[in-house]
Amino acid sequence: MPLNLVAPIETECIQPMRYEFADCILDVDRHVLLRGGETVPVEPQVFDLLELLVESPGKLVAREEIIERVWHGRFVSESTISARIAAARKAVGDDGKTQRIIRTIVRRGLQMAAEVSRDSEPAQQSEHRTQQLKYARGHDGQAIAFAVSGEGPPVLRVGSIVYDLEAEWRLASERTYVSAMDAKFTMLRYNKSHQSHWGDPCRANYEGVAEDILAVTQAAGFDRFAIVSEFGGIFSALQFATKYPERVSRLAIVGGWAEGRDHREGVAGPDSIRNLIIEGWKNPGSGYAVGSLLSYFPEGPLETVREIVGEMQALYSVEQKLYQRDSGNTASVLHLLPQVQCPTLVLHGRNSAVHPLSEARKLAAGIPDASLVILETANHIPLPGNDVYDTYIETLQGFLSAANE
Template sequence: MRYRFAGFELDEAQHELTNDGTLVTVEPLVFDLILLLVQNAGQLITRDRLVEEIWNGRIVSDSAISACLASARAALGDSGKTQSVIRTVARRGVRLVATVQCVETPGEDEPALRQGRAVKHAFHEETQRVRYARSEEGHSIAYAITGSGPPVLYCRLSGAANLEMEWKLPGGRAFFDTVAERFSVLRFDPVGSGMSERQTIETDFSRMARDAIRVADAAGIDRFSIYSTSGGVLPAAHIAANFPDRIKKLAIIGGYVDGRSRRQVNPRADVIRELMANGWDEPESSFATAVLASYFPEGPFDTVKDFVRLMQSAVDKEHMLKLRDAINDASIEPLLARITCPTLIFHGRKDGIHPLSEAQKLAAGIRDAELITLETANHLPLPDTPVWDQFMETLIAFLAE
């Protein structure tokens, strides 16, 4: 369906807004807001309905709603002062006051369109919508939200991520597609990786935590839970310790307190780093495959190969080596006593990357934290392995409590 109003045309199917034939660039969230108002022209849309329809019922601040409305008005040549297109009804909501003409596109199935809109954030979405936030330093940070329900921030392995590749690979989607049945999963590529600005900067886990908060603010999310994997526990701990009012719960898998260099009195040569140095930039090299195989000795091998492609696409060798060094040298021990949210820790009993003793240190250092030991040698649980179902059911139950 296409809608014409106040000199504009909005094409729902093409997700385009034009003004006298000229394309008007708007963010996806702003487009959804304009579409909602146009489809309900003349009707009062309350704040609660805005939150339900545009933010999928997530907790969202008044300032985020106001900013989205201001962007919608600006795109339509309107303002809060003139309100010639979008009018605010004090303490009630907003409505579109322009006259709207509906224009059907030939061959369009209107019931199917309405159904498609209703499930646009549902499980197994076909299209990923990537948006951008800005770091304190002005670097662009790519993020995406999948699913609907209470928000969960996903802090991934080692700070190396690629939203686009993760979306395409079954091994990458296995986790967030499952969780998206119950929750809104917020994922982002840290600066220097994936679809974010490929700027080479110093690895700073405190800065990564602040970047995560900037992403949550851009997404209009006030409070959220965190799911962190492996090296993702480092920025996750900084978030939970420094922004306690923003965090509902913290889940950790494959985490640790002290990096490899700190927990060994006489550190041996880092074989994994040597493998990275010798073959990270070669697509699907045996060296890169060996790195990921050491994390997942129980496979499945096809999923391990997926992760090789994912992580090689996320960062180049220089960035990966800097991440490796920072992770080896890191310690979050001073932060643990400041983490006050409910915390659940998972760890493989035979994990050869970070020993079970590191998970025990996490559980002992965080007040009232709980530890679940999984009978696996894999660093993280993977689909089609014996521990996967137990892990996912326990995690979802914890987040949903």
């Protein structure tokens, strides 16, 4: 039987806000910047800087306060700070010469020079700034946390960067993604971290996770729904889609692979990502640990990658990370592809080095009624701040929305 416990996770901001200045709107609730009515893609740190400035228009925001808010007190170089300020100015249509919106107070800090009006959004939308967890009973008897947010057709997310709901919510890049999807769909996300028992990676229990998905979706009241699968979530999603085809309306595969590294022709030598994990995972923020994730996201943004690594190092031991890497290397889903019965979209970065485009082509060729969209990026999956991020989100939303046309 599903568990009905609710565990709210507190956030700093409960009442969502919109700030209007010049021809811009900074929508804190949805983590969106609009200029002239058009969405302007910004990196999470740039958004945090803008939010800090609009909270105190006309007042000096000291350099120390900026570092504390945007970089959480960590040491950063002057060039990094200057780059974020320049990016913030560019995003709002300003520049360092005119400084009509963001003014530099020499050797002291910054000032929001434009007039700012603040508008609280309806109280019922505050759920976007908090996260409430409910629980279902998994196939092995363990409780599985899940969260439901947004309005619209039902969509289940299988797989993510950190595989943990609380860690996801702490990451600005993940909140940006969830907010964008919430605007169109009722999103169901669940904890995946408990499902691996860190045994033999060649025998990962993807059959068990299909039953976990069934339990979570039933507890959430999802009957027939679309699935977005990311990274290794493809293995769970395919198991579920082929075992319960009547429940899956559409399937999106983002950054997936048909065969792991151990099955691919022409792959020789040691696994460099595995070696980076061994060398540096125990040391918080180490260059080796960051390097292991930069292999997936060479275009960054770097600060976003660092934040993700920090959450992952807190969640997973070296042994657990190696298990994840090894299970992905040894996995193959070629036998499942012909059994998929729903329309499928495969999204993949053209220059991804971790799982090459050829793996995405195998998926699209092996699944009946599948399409492949190639994203012009070296990132395995686009992150907020990448040039193709908006294209990625719009393509994904368009495909998932078509399930209800």
